[in-house]
Amino acid sequence: MSNLQRLSINSETIKQWSLEELVAGCVDAGVPGIAPWREPVATYGLAKAARLIHNAGLTVTSLCRGGFYTAREPAERKQALDDNRRAIDEAAELNSPVLVLVSGGLDDRDLKGARGRVADALAELAPYAGERRVTLAIEPLHPMFCSDRCVVSTLKQAFDLAEPFPKEQVGVVVDTYHCWWEPDLDDQIARxxxxxRIALFQVADWITPLPEGVLLGRGQLGDGHVPLRDIRHQVDASGYQGPVEVEIFNADLRKRNGAEVLAEVIRRYRDHLV
Structure with missing residues (x-):
């Protein structure tokens, strides 16, 4: 057994590759899953991308991303909701069970109000997603991203937002990069x-010092401080048996040969997660 049967590669990990190159590279390496972002899918063409992935025998583990629900202005909120409906339709076309959501940041100082608008958006979108058999997966981001990117910062906050809806409609992403620091991590994963409610498990490492461009500062597996295997064991013990999706935003990885990066990811996955 190759022990890669749960591995999925998020397209941001090897962003220098086109969708076609990512599909071919994963097939050649024996990786069964991919998680494309919407932009490369749109560049390639949605229907064409769905055929490409299906014909290659790969599984789409998630589509990234929806969300950004926190704008106050009605026109901006409508635009965001309309875009999220399109994203749900795209996920359904790709046979992706999950649409990853990043909630959005602040355009003022009203953090409580922004989180309330996230809940309002979920109430509007969850039934639509459920009809299309797509789970909206709330991804809490590390608090350093709260102001500009994601007002949902902990697994507890994400669970509380998801709980009013059927689990088939709204779940939570457990991402090691964003949640490893949480003091009650074990309890929240078990809950x-x-x-x-665990819709997806994503992995990357936390390195210090943080690179100047923080957004592109995720570490290669094993390069940082995150107890990756321990967290994977906790997630598995909670009942999750889905994919382990490697999503690494890293400027240096994107400068390298894509095949070399994929081979390194596979080695690190075996060394630090299997």
Whole structure:
């Protein structure tokens, strides 16, 4: 057995590759899953991308991304909701069970109000997603991204937002890069798992010092401080048996040969997660 049967490669990890190159590279390496972002899918063409991935025998583990629900202005909110409906339709076309959501940041100082608008957007979109058999997966981001990118910062906050909806409609992403620091991580993973709310497990490492461009500062597996295998064991023990999706935003990785990066990811996955 190759022990890669749960591995999925997020397209941002090897962003220098086109969608076609990512599909071919994963097939050649024996990686069964991919997680494309919407931009490369749109560049390639949605229907064409769906055929490409299906014909290659790969599984789409998630589509990134929806969200950005926190704008106050009605026209901006409508635009965001319309775009999220398109994203749900795209996920359904790709046979992706999950649409990853990044909630959006602040355009003022009203953090409580922004989080309330996230809940309002979920109430509007969850039934639409459910009809298309797509789970909206709330991804809490590390608090350093709260002001500009994501007002949902902890697994508990994400669970509380998801709980009013059927688990088939709204779940939570457990991303090691964003949640490893949480003081009650074990309890929150167990709580999510018991409720069937872990929609996706993503992995990357936390390195210090942080690079100047923080957004592109995720570490290669094993290069940082995150107890990757321990967290994977916790997630598995909670009942999750889905894919392990490698999503690494890293400027240096994007400068390298894509095949070399993929081979390194596979080695590190075996060394630090299997």
């Amino acid at each position: 999510l798992g018991a409720a069937g």
